[in-house]
Amino acid sequence: MMPRWTNRHLLQVLSIRQCSTGTVAAGVNSCKPRHRYPLWFALAGAGGAAGLAVASRRDGLALTLARADSQFRPGLASVLPHSVFVWLYSASRSIYLSMLASTGVTAVPHDYPCPCTALGMTFRSDLGNAAGLDKDGRLLEFNFALGAGFAVVGTVLSEPHTGNVFRMLGGLWPCNAWTPLPSSGGALNSLGLPSYGVNEALRNIEAFRTKHGIQPARSGEERSLDSCFPIGVSIMGHPAHDEKRKLEGVLDCVRKAAPLADFIEINESCPNVKHGGDAGGLTDRLRAVVAVRDELQSTLLRRVPILVKLGDVGDAEATIRFLAELGIDGLVAVNTQRDYQSFSLPDGDRKLLDYYTSQYGGGLSGRPIKQRALEQARAASMAVRNQGRRGKFVVVHVGGLEDAEDIRNSRSAGPELRQWYTGFMHGLADSKCAPCDLYRSVTQA
Numbered sequence: 001m002m003p004r005w006t007n008r009h010l011l012q013v014l015s016i017r018q019c020s021t022g023t024v025a026a027g028v029n030s031c032k033p034r035h036r037y038p039l040w041f042a043l044a045g046a047g048g049a050a051g052l053a054v055a056s057r058r059d060g061l062a063l064t065l066a067r068a069d070s071q072f073r074p075g076l077a078s079v080l081p082h083s084v085f086v087w088l089y090s091a092s093r094s095i096y097l098s099m100l101a102s103t104g105v106t107a108v109p110h111d112y113p114c115p116c117t118a119l120g121m122t123f124r125s126d127l128g129n130a131a132g133l134d135k136d137g138r139l140l141e142f143n144f145a146l147g148a149g150f151a152v153v154g155t156v157l158s159e160p161h162t163g164n165v166f167r168m169l170g171g172l173w174p175c176n177a178w179t180p181l182p183s184s185g186g187a188l189n190s191l192g193l194p195s196y197g198v199n200e201a202l203r204n205i206e207a208f209r210t211k212h213g214i215q216p217a218r219s220g221e222e223r224s225l226d227s228c229f230p231i232g233v234s235i236m237g238h239p240a241h242d243e244k245r246k247l248e249g250v251l252d253c254v255r256k257a258a259p260l261a262d263f264i265e266i267n268e269s270c271p272n273v274k275h276g277g278d279a280g281g282l283t284d285r286l287r288a289v290v291a292v293r294d295e296l297q298s299t300l301l302r303r304v305p306i307l308v309k310l311g312d313v314g315d316a317e318a319t320i321r322f323l324a325e326l327g328i329d330g331l332v333a334v335n336t337q338r339d340y341q342s343f344s345l346p347d348g349d350r351k352l353l354d355y356y357t358s359q360y361g362g363g364l365s366g367r368p369i370k371q372r373a374l375e376q377a378r379a380a381s382m383a384v385r386n387q388g389r390r391g392k393f394v395v396v397h398v399g400g401l402e403d404a405e406d407i408r409n410s411r412s413a414g415p416e417l418r419q420w421y422t423g424f425m426h427g428l429a430d431s432k433c434a435p436c437d438l439y440r441s442v443t444q445a
Contacts, residue, residue: 062099063428063435070429074182077348082355086179087168093178100428101138105145105435112147112225113444118394118416119263119305119329121217122228125149125443127407130398130419131234131265131309132189136196137204144212144229147439152419153205154234155267156198156257158249161238164192166360177360181349185367185402187422188353189336190360193239198253205231205260216262218302230262234309247285254292258304264293269311269335283326290327305329307396311337311363316379320387330394332419333376336363343368366400366422373399374413381414402426404442 077085112124128150129143137153144151163176177190195201209215214227235253237246250266257264266289268282289306297303309332313319323331337343338361340353345368356362377397384393397415401407402423410418427438 060099060103060105062096062103065096065099066425066429070426073180077182077352082352083168085352086177086356086359087173087175089179090166090168090175090177091173093176097139101142103142105142111440112149113440115225115228116149116416119230120219120303121230121262122223122225123149123230123417124225124228125439126411126416127401127418127420127439127443128152128230129424130421131155131232131267132191133421133424135194136201137208140204140208140231141211144208146435148229149439149443150230150232150262150417152232152234152265153201154265155193155195155236156201156233156253157193157195157236157238158198158241158252159238160197160200161193161195161240163194164190164360166190177356177362179352179356181345181352181366181368183346184349185422185426186343186345186349186364186369187366187425188356188360188362188364190362193236198235198256201233202256202260205233209260216260216302216304231260232263232265232307233257233261234265234267236267243281247288250285251288251292254289255296258293258296259300261304263305263307263329264289265307265309265332267309267335269309283322286323286326286328294327305394307332307394309333309335311335313376313380316376316383317386320380320383320389320393324387324389324393328393330396331380332396332398333380334369334373334399336365337369337372338363340364343372366426367402368400370400370402370406373397373401374409377410377415378413385414404444407442408445 076088080088114126115122115124116126117123118126125147126149128148129139129152131152131154133139134143134151134153135155140151140153165174166177167174168177176192176194178187179189180187209231212227212229214229217223217228217230233253235250235257237243238249241249254264266286268285286308293304293306306328307330308323308328310319311334313331313333320331340357343364345353353364374397377395377399380395384390384395394417395415396417396419397410397413398419398421400423401410401418401420406423407418424438427433427442428435430438433441
């Protein structure tokens with residue numbers, strides 16, 4: 001479980017970071033005693049703390065820290081050793097997300113500029129969070145209040161999993177690896193699907209639905225836009241299991257999630273875990289998932305759409321035909337990328353990427369992969385049109401979406417829905433946009 005962080009713990013972390021940066025700047029192995037700092041340093045610290053407190057009352061501590069970090073991050077990347085920079089962001093990631101989940105946000109006004117219909121249900125907008133952001137459903141309340149069009153919870157696993165745990169700082173600090181690329185707007189992660197397990201995620205989804213009275217959508221049902229907030233559950237086989245147990249785990253997750261999910265997303269593309277099976281194995285897995293979904297239809301009195309997330313669309317015409325003929329309802333394209341050298345990055349980010357990937361591997365996301373993701377989403381949408389599947393098969397565009405122009409370009413390319421993650425984090429850190437205006441500002445036509 002997540003540790004319980006108190007003010008004393010946070011002060012200890014801040015003092016460690018201050019000590020680390022002081023050590024780097026001075027080139028010594030220990031911090032100077034506190035009483036040797038000059039008076040101006042103490043006054044500056046007090047002023048900074050006061051400013052942080054004022055801003056935190058307005059926007060919450062998590063968003064205030066995100067905005068401060070966006071200003072200091074490039075400088076930190078230029079002065080800190082890569083090992084320390086990566087540790088700093090890897091170690092603080094889960095803490096930040098926990099803080100974000102507890103952030104109170106004033107709900108957006110009841111106007112949604114671009115509602116849409118897809119997968120047989122209404123969305124108050126066509127943009128929601130991608131899998132990986134909200135792994136266990138603790139951010140549903142936050143995203144709902146911000147005005148997200150929908151949410152994806154997960155990727156969830158049949159049993160709890162620590163993900164890929166790396167020992168950083170000479171083996172002193174174990175954590176999942178993640179780092180931003182400050183100059184390019186990208187990010188790298190090697191998390192390896194950490195998860196509290198499907199049961200924890202479903203408890204959180206059920207609690208959210210009960211609180212707001214939002215039950216899974218049914219075909220033809222009329223609702224106010226405030227209640228049009230579909231929730232998807234992303235599912236994958238447990239990385240620690242053999243292929244037979246992985247499939248059993250996926251099917252178990254589908255059975256458990258279907259009563260609470262508006263749609264299910266099968267993750268066949270995580271670059272940080274081992275995937276099993278060739279094309280024939282994929283066929284058998286997806287057939288089994290569709291069979292379970294179809295068995296549940298008479299009990300649930302609704303058909304739960306199944307989407308498949310891929311890291312590369314490949315031959316779009318063949319991929320769409322293959323998925324549609326299996327009974328799949330949509331494609332999510334694309335996941336993070338691993339052919340690092342094919343993306344252009346500023347020199348500083350390239351060096352950071354080379355260090356990170358040599359140590360942890362990982363997938364690249366955010367602004368650097370924007371053009372590739374757009375091209376693949378366009379190719380998939382064109383294949384859907386060419387095959388006469390428009391309205392029967394949905395394309396969801398993810399990768400590099402960050403602002404209103406990106407959303408307009410995505411809509412022009414043809415996908416019905418969009419997801420973001422790295423760009424969403426950039427949006428939260430943008431001091432020019434109030435949190436409650438974020439989704440509205442990027443989705444308005």
